[in-house]
Amino acid sequence: MPQAYVRRSAVGETPRWDLLDWSDPQDRPELLELLYGGGSVLVQHDGEPLLGRARGSRTGASITSMSTVMSLTASLLEELGLGPGKRVLDVGTGTGVTAAVACQVCGDGSVVTLDRDRPLTEAAAVRLADLGFRPTVACGPGEEGFPDRAPYDRIFVSYAVEHVPAALVDQLARGGRLLVHVTTASPSWPALAVVERTLDGQFRAELRAGGFAHCAGHGLERILLTEEFRSHLASEPGTWTQQSTLALPADTDRGFWVAADHLLGGSLVRDFAAEHLVIGAPSCGSWLRVEPAGHRRWNVTVRGPRDIWKELQDLAALWRAVGSPDRYRLLFAPDGGQRAASECGRLSWQLLEPPLPYEGAIL
Ligand SMILES: C[S@@+](CC[C@H](N)C(=O)[O-])C[C@H]1O[C@@H](n2cnc3c(N)ncnc32)[C@H](O)[C@@H]1O
Structure with missing residues (x-):
């Protein structure tokens, strides 16, 4: 990647980024640090074209594309099980890192990479060609997949969805595997859906609790509680403290x-920036704060119409009773409904239907 953004403003200030460029020797040390630092690399501001951009500052608007955190990308690609000759659909081209790995391992003739953003796909096609890779690079909604080249042995989606896209499941070859992150309106606790198609054409799927999306360092207002919510939290007394x-x-x-995120309204936001456990429900203003108060004792404060503490404790009792699962069966109903369920089925929930038009959340 010859260019990448670095954020210069603090949270709460007018956002400002500098676009670093490899052609400027002054930028190189910082750019190298960004590229090899293991974090998410920010590549596009406000939907701009990527080819022919000048280095320098950008203010306002937002970052519209970035790579996934490298360690997460690496472990997901291992889980995907790429191999020579495998037909791959890489959904969410972004910087093109996952497409490049797929081309290197499987051979570029069997790789399709798809993104909804045209400037990104144009730039990725050029960069991949510079590396000697010529996969099919397509622009369009990831949820529809790319039927022209289906079926695929491996499908990898690098943005989060609320519901496993049916078209992608349909485009999976026998013996194939699909990985996609599933989340709710709050991306605090994402899960990884792993869908496999057996050699006799049956589908087997599970939902595994995954890493936290806040690692990506983007979309903070969707992941952390807003400034305004936090100032309420700091100044309001609780409805009760015990x-x-x-x-x-x-x-x-x-x-x-993961179960709490889906079962308790899907609108709980964990404030990962807080020192102790803080969870808010911005849709109704309720919140929960849990602070240590000595050995195996906690001060619990709740406020608002929801008693988030009680909801979580009740669910924790059920979760423990069913064996504290960290993964759930994912069941596809003939009517398109998708349900996650513990082995015994006592802890289960329906995944959200996709809203239309579909907006993927960035991981
Ligand atoms: C985290 S980035 C992708 C990381 C990428 N695989 C890489 O190697 O850098 C997510 C990408 O998904 C794309 N995206 C998000 N929602 C999408 C959708 N509904 N359809 C297609 N692409 C989408 C974004 O444009 C963005 O480029």
Whole structure:
């Protein structure tokens, strides 16, 4: 990547970024640090064309494309199980990193990479060709896949959806595997849907609790509670405060938090910037704060029409009763409905139907 943005403004200030460019020796150390630092690399501001851009500052609007965090990309590509000759559909071209890896491993003749953003696909096609790769680069909605070259042995989606796109499942070859992140209106606790088609044509799918989306460092207002919500939280007294010896499942018990995200209204936002556990429900103004108060004791404060503490404790009891799962079966109904369920089926929920037109959340 010969160019990348670095953010210069703090959260809450008018956003400002500098576009660094490899052709300027002054930019090189910082650009190298960005590219090899393991974080998400920001590549597009406000939907701009990528080819022929001048280095320098940009203010306002937002970053509209970036790479996925590299460690997440690497572990997902391993999970995908690429191999020579596999037919691959890479959905969400972005910087073209995943497409380049797929071309290198599988051979570029069997790779299709698809993104809804034309400037991104144009730039990716040029960059991939510079590296000697000529996959099919297509522009269009990822949810429709690319039927012209179906079926695919591997399908990889690098943005999050609320519902596994049916067209992508249809385009999966026998023996194939599809990976896509599933989230709700709040991307606090994403899950990874792994869909496999057996050699006799049956579908087997599961939903695994995944890494936190906030690693990407983008879309903070959707991941953290807003400034305004946090100032309410700091100044308002709770509806009640009590000391509790009951702990909630830990952050690492992701299977619980995925279930909470879907079952408790799908609108809970975990404030990962807060020092202790803070969860808000911006749609109704309710919030929960849990602070340590000595050995195995916590001060719990809640406010608002929802008692988020009770909701979470009740769900935690059910989650523990069904064996504290970190993955769920994903069931596809003939009418298109999709349901996640624990092995015994006592803990289950329906995935959201996709809104129209579909807007993918960026991971
Ligand atoms: C995190 S980036 C992709 C990372 C990429 N695989 C890489 O190697 O850098 C997500 C990409 O998905 C694209 N995208 C988001 N929603 C989409 C949709 N509904 N259809 C097609 N592309 C979409 C965005 O334009 C963006 O380029």
